[in-house]
Amino acid sequence: MIGVACERARLPHLIDQPFILASDDGIVKCASPEARAQGIRRGLNTTTAVALCEHLIVLPYDQSAYTEAAETIWDVIAVETSSVEPIDAELCYAEFDGPAVIERINALAASIAQRLEIPIAVGVGATKLVARAAAQRSQPQTADSYVVAVGPGDEAQALTPLPLAFLDAIDAKLHQRLTKLGITTIGALHAIPPGELERQVKDPLALRLRRLAVGLDSSPVRRLWPQATIEQDYIFDDEVRQEQAILQALQKCSADMAAKLRACGKYCRALALTVQLADGAYVQEKEYLYSPTHDTVTVFRIAGRLLNRLRIRQAIQQVRLTASGIDAGGAVQLTLLNPMNGQDSFPHERQISLNAELCTLRRRYGPTSVISAALLQQSHAIHLWTYALTKRHNERVRVITDPNGSPIRCFRNLGYRQGARHETQQGGNQIEIWRVTDRWRAAAWSWGKIVETDAYRVMTSTHGAYELQRIGDEWRLRGIAD
Structure with a gap:
């Protein structure tokens, strides 16, 4: 119900009005108490919801705004228990023990409900599954809290x-x-x-x-909140305007922070820069990393990028660098689909993020651990003009390489006779390669199995960019760009 509180704070005319918050695919994520009184529940599609309530207001579900607001609630819960596992803005698990558990949960729920002025549904059970089922039964319609507890032995009946x-x-x-x-x-x-x-x-x-x-859920409540952070700040003796002095302060903060991360064997996944201006105001910029890091150079480069985004026009009193999302390096959090934390991003930024995570997976689990879906189907005429290098090819070519194995000359339009390859009278169309711009290893689908290939992005003297791929002793031209 945190979404309901946020929207009513932003749009006061929604008070006492039935409205729902729907996802992009038209599914109800949250409904106001007035809408719930009409039979509208989470998981319905918007068409059914509108049919149940004639004057229903439909609004988009703002995930990032609701999550930011929910963090204050998670902080309140974290005061009472050290095991807090937020799932999303609407759902959070917490583990309580000790005496008078129900009384403490009732008091906590009443405090949160009074602060938000919305109903709070709380379920108590031996497992996360049972507690969630109890919370669904706890559906107060007024701005109050209601706690439903499922006792030992009643789990199956509750489910x-x-x-x-x-x-x-x-x-x-x-x-x-x-x-x-x-x-x-x-x-x-x-x-x-x-x-x-x-x-x-x-x-x-x-x-x-x-x-x-029967309610036997072995999933424990993970300690995900509050998030571990490392802060490093630098206070100037006098107000500073020179960019060079600010960058030197950021460099010192980056070095100290990276040293702390390496000392505990941890990596960070997000960096935030907070700057205190001469008038006492604070400005902040945050970036989520494509891959976790504890490298000084990388941290400093990101800090400089954050400073440029702030576009500060007055003197500075203090800079603070905060690292969050801290965990062991082996537990890499992939950011394939949402590198900008819900904000719009450019296609090339998403491609950079995707390539970084694919490299991480292939380096850890082998070159054939991730396979492109395009490799599992044969090329069709409709796909020929959708390749990254303008035109997609699958042509066998002959390539001459240097001692290091890099291509230096390519022959196209090879002829065939009696099953053996031979060159035409001119020896094929000879194409000089004057520069190799990129090289990588990839997995390809060949003869019904996955094989490891060497791919080269090259610049030719007369035909633009080529993408050459070597599978064993065979070379193929995969793409062309004029």
């Missing part, structure tokens, strides 16, 4: 009326198969004889589903 979609382990294909058998609720799933369930799904998944149906 019985819930639909199968409540279990994340059931994908769309399995959901459709079970629905055809008349199994639409978790209670019906629990009532299936073990042998019948194992005939429908594989043995490990069947055992997991039976455990989930």
